[in-house]
Amino acid sequence: xxxxxxxxxxxxxxxxxxxxxxxxxxxxxxxxxxxxxxxxxxxxxxxxxxxxxxxxxxxxxxxxxxxxxxxxxxxxxxxxxxxxxxxxxxxxxxxxxxxxxxxxxxxxxxxxxxxxxxxxxxxxxxxxxxxxxxxxxxxxxxxxxxxxxxxxxxxxxxxxxxxxxxxxxxxxxxxxxxxxxxxxxxxxxxxxxxxxxxxxxxxxxxxxxxxxxxxxxxxxxxxxxxxxxxxxxxxxxx
Ligand code: BTN
Numbered sequence: 001x002x003x004x005x006x007x008x009x010x011x012x013x014x015x016x017x018x019x020x021x022x023x024x025x026x027x028x029x030x031x032x033x034x035x036x037x038x039x040x041x042x043x044x045x046x047x048x049x050x051x052x053x054x055x056x057x058x059x060x061x062x063x064x065x066x067x068x069x070x071x072x073x074x075x076x077x078x079x080x081x082x083x084x085x086x087x088x089x090x091x092x093x094x095x096x097x098x099x100x101x102x103x104x105x106x107x108x109x110x111x112x113x114x115x116x117x118x119x120x121x122x123x124x125x126x127x128x129x130x131x132x133x134x135x136x137x138x139x140x141x142x143x144x145x146x147x148x149x150x151x152x153x154x155x156x157x158x159x160x161x162x163x164x165x166x167x168x169x170x171x172x173x174x175x176x177x178x179x180x181x182x183x184x185x186x187x188x189x190x191x192x193x194x195x196x197x198x199x200x201x202x203x204x205x206x207x208x209x210x211x212x213x214x215x216x217x218x219x220x221x222x223x224x225x226x227x228x229x230x231x232x233x234x235x236x237x238x
Pocket of ligand 1: 015016017018019038040041042043044045047049056057058059101110111112113129130131132
């Protein structure tokens with residue numbers, strides 16, 4: 001890992017920081033796009049992401065050749081990076097809900113969406129989009145997510161937090177000596193608990209069982225009700 005300069009492009013409002021980051025041509029490794037609000041924030045599975053002014057919406061651009069971990073570990077690495085940057089700000093007790101949500105007291109406080117761009121059949125750019133619910137303000141959550149989402153209670157310098165997250169991201173996924181899977185497991189929520197997971201790689205099959213942890217690819221290990229172990233590569237808990 002090197003001491004790369006993190007250049008921040010800050011806008012009061014964008015449709016989506018991920019959309020902007022995917023489109024810009026003039027960028028370097030760790031260029032970070034930040035918006036105070038988004039009008040069309042993108043979530044996983046084509047969903048939208050609620051993005052009022054009391055949040056942090058950022059997208060970090062990574063040059064694929066700088067990434068040292070398998071590309072499949074970028075999103076788990078990003079979850080660890082946000083958790084660590086928040087802990088550095090005194091926000092403790094954050095857990096990771098497989099694969100890419102951060103929870104505080106069991107409620108979602110951050111979502112992560114990784115997207116990439118391909119040129120001539122090769123990945124040319126990776127964009128890690130991060131949305132954090134910072135502090136309760138004028139805008140409260142819409143009815144459909146209100147029971148599952150919360151604010152972390154951060155009132156500090158947003159741009160400084162964004163830079164620290166980008167630096168942690170670089171540390172986790174662009175250095176030789178990070179052990180993403182081991183650390184990921186130590187912050188994983190629901191270990192030992194019964195849950196139901198939607199398995200996207202198996203026609204959205206609903207799988208019930210006990211969460212055992214994540215394997216070396218950060219796939220979710222579940223002990224199903226018939227006593228077998230099942231690995232889920234892509235899906236969602238709950
Ligand atoms: C999810 O929870 O489904 C993922 C949400 C990711 C939201 C962030 S906000 C910044 C970046 N720009 C976007 O349009 N989406 C990501």
